[in-house]
Amino acid sequence: MKLYHHPFSSNARKAVMAAKLLNAAVEPVFVDLLKGEQMTPEFLALNPNHAVPVLVDGDFVLTESHAIMVYLAEGAAPSTLYPSDRQGRAQVLRWMFWVSNHLSPAVAGLNFENNLKKLYGQGEADPAQVARHERFFHQYAKVLDGQLATRAYVTGDTLTLADLAIAAPLMYAVAAKLPVEGYAHVKAWMARIEALPAWRETSPF
Numbered sequence: 563m564k565l566y567h568h569p570f571s572s573n574a575r576k577a578v579m580a581a582k583l584l585n586a587a588v589e590p591v592f593v594d595l596l597k598g599e600q601m602t603p604e605f606l607a608l609n610p611n612h613a614v615p616v617l618v619d620g621d622f623v624l625t626e627s628h629a630i631m632v633y634l635a636e637g638a639a640p641s642t643l644y645p646s647d648r649q650g651r652a653q654v655l656r657w658m659f660w661v662s663n664h665l666s667p668a669v670a671g672l673n674f675e676n677n678l679k680k681l682y683g684q685g686e687a688d689p690a691q692v693a694r695h696e697r698f699f700h701q702y703a704k705v706l707d708g709q710l711a712t713r714a715y716v717t718g719d720t721l722t723l724a725d726l727a728i729a730a731p732l733m734y735a736v737a738a739k740l741p742v743e744g745y746a747h748v749k750a751w752m753a754r755i756e757a758l759p760a761w762r763e764t765s766p767f
């Protein structure tokens with residue numbers, strides 16, 4: 563299987579980490595997003611959204627980081643990363659949908675305003691947008707902190723795909739000026755994730 567990625571992509575990092583932890587036989591393919599390689603006709607044929615990650619397994623092409631993580635888990639030996647019982651799986655999926663719909667848009671908004679705008683020469687952060695995204699960030703960081711108050715990982719005592727999916731966008735906490743202070747349980751959980759070899763080996767910093 564080929565896994566198209568870029569080290570700065572938090573979404574690709576989720577899939578790369580999952581592949582490592584699941585011992586999935588994937589061959590990483592570097593897509594130079596900074597040079598616009600995601601816009602080539604060859605890449606657009608794989609993903610018309612011009613985004614990584616993309617997984618190619620024979621003639622099967624799969625986009626969307628969370629779908630890729632689940633596909634890898636279902637093709638690997640049974641793993642606590644993706645439990646086999648129906649309710650355990652549902653909880654993992656619940657938090658993967660949750661981060662896509664709630665926390666990630668706030669993180670992406672702050673990353674754009676506080677980090678990418680400057681990098682792309684698109685001017686200064688817009689204070690109204692920053693305030694709006696910070697409001698959403700706090701709303702959902704509070705939910706995550708509450709969830710982690712009584713468990714080591716998002717769905718219980720063991721690391722799952724949900725932890726990887728939620729932690730990856732937080733790799734930009736400093737650059738995006740995410741207002742993470744005050745979320746002690748999130749901080750302690752993040753330290754556990756950052757200690758994982760799969761996290762350290764995929765860090766672009």
Ligand SMILES: N[C@@H](CCC(=O)N[C@@H](CS)C(=O)NCC(=O)O)C(=O)O
Nearest residue numbers: 571572573600612613614615626627
């Ligand atoms: N929903 C997609 C989002 C993928 C995505 O936005 N990838 C970004 C990097 S994190 C990308 O490749 N951007 C390049 C572009 O949009 O041109 C997923 O979860 O895989």
